[in-house]
Amino acid sequence: MAQDLTTQDTHDVTTTNGDANRRAMAFTPAVDIFERDETTVIMADMPGVAPGDVDVTLERQILTLRGKVKPYAPEGYRLLSSEYRVGDYIRVFTLSDEVDQARIDAEFKNGVLRLELPRSPETQPKKISVKAA
Amino acid sequence: MLQTIFSPLNISDPFADMRRQQSEMNRLFTGSRTLGPSACYPPVNFWAGQDSIVMSIELPGLTEQDIELTVKDTMLSIRGTYPDSEKGDDIVWHRHERSDGTFLRSVELPFRVNPDQIEARFENGVLTVEMQRPEDDKPKRIAIKTT
Numbered sequence: 001m002a003q004d005l006t007t008q009d010t011h012d013v014t015t016t017n018g019d020a021n022r023r024a025m026a027f028t029p030a031v032d033i034f035e036r037d038e039t040t041v042i043m044a045d046m047p048g049v050a051p052g053d054v055d056v057t058l059e060r061q062i063l064t065l066r067g068k069v070k071p072y073a074p075e076g077y078r079l080l081s082s083e084y085r086v087g088d089y090i091r092v093f094t095l096s097d098e099v100d101q102a103r104i105d106a107e108f109k110n111g112v113l114r115l116e117l118p119r120s121p122e123t124q125p126k127k128i129s130v131k132a133a
Numbered sequence: 134m135l136q137t138i139f140s141p142l143n144i145s146d147p148f149a150d151m152r153r154q155q156s157e158m159n160r161l162f163t164g165s166r167t168l169g170p171s172a173c174y175p176p177v178n179f180w181a182g183q184d185s186i187v188m189s190i191e192l193p194g195l196t197e198q199d200i201e202l203t204v205k206d207t208m209l210s211i212r213g214t215y216p217d218s219e220k221g222d223d224i225v226w227h228r229h230e231r232s233d234g235t236f237l238r239s240v241e242l243p244f245r246v247n248p249d250q251i252e253a254r255f256e257n258g259v260l261t262v263e264m265q266r267p268e269d270d271k272p273k274r275i276a277i278k279t280t
Contacts, residue, residue: 030231030232031228031231032218032226032229033226033227034224034225034226034229035224035225035227036219036223036224036225037223041219043194043231045193045231045258046258047191047192047193047257047259048191048257048258048259049257050257051257072259072261074182074187074263076183077181077185078180078181078182079179079180080179080180080181080186081177081178081179083176083178084176084177110193110194110195110196110257110258111191111259112193112194112258
């Protein structure tokens with residue numbers, strides 16, 4: 001079974017925010033990728049991202065998932081212990097040409113982005129009959 | 134005159150205890166339905182105020198019904214169940230990085246918290262719990278009389 005997607009590792013891409021003169025950490029969100037009934041589903045964990053701050057762009061066959069997080073800093077408190085860091089999310093995938101780009105569906109709920117990538121009907125596996133010589 | 138630098142909240146010591154107890158607790162309660170070899174429990178962040186503490190925990194994909202938050206004296210426990218990932222014979226998995234199953238995490242707080250004064254908010258997959266110290270538990274300032 002052919003792999004539809006290949007991922008590019010973008011570990012901790014640091015981007016310098018020129019205005020605020022601060023380095024913002026960007027993280028790779030954990031994803032689940034599975035396929036069922038001719039549809040590939042990608043679910044990406046992006047907690048802390050508001051539904052309006054999610055960005056999914058498809059250019060040719062490069063799919064980019066982006067999420068902006070507003071850093072949480074309660075008033076009058078100081079950070080005591082930090083087991084996880086907070087930052088924006090970014091992950092890039094290369095889709096195979098079998099994906100029907102016009103019918104890609106995206107939904108964002110409770111910090112999880114769910115993408116459904118249906119397969120184009122024309123690219124169903126064709127059975128080639130073998131003639132006995 | 135001898136001067137001692139005395140940290141009133143003494144954060145460093147109970148904090149090291151807290152971490153050690155947390156990891157011990159997590160080992161004990163690794164969840165009944167965890168799939169995979171290692172237990173996956175979500176990481177927490179703590180913010181300290183004068184007499185209150187805020188905990189934030191990332192729980193993407195869960196809803197308020199999936200999370201159970203209990204408090205008793207200094208012990209805060211969070212139990213949660215991740216929604217069932219897709220199952221079936223017709224599924225082909227390519228990548229499985231997200232968490233699954235049930236987790237239980239108990240944390241020892243540096244002071245007792247008032248259960249009636251706890252505010253828990255769940256937004257976009259992040260649970261924020263703000264806890265206040267009960268009035269009678271707060272350290273009292275003692276007046277010094279000069280004779």
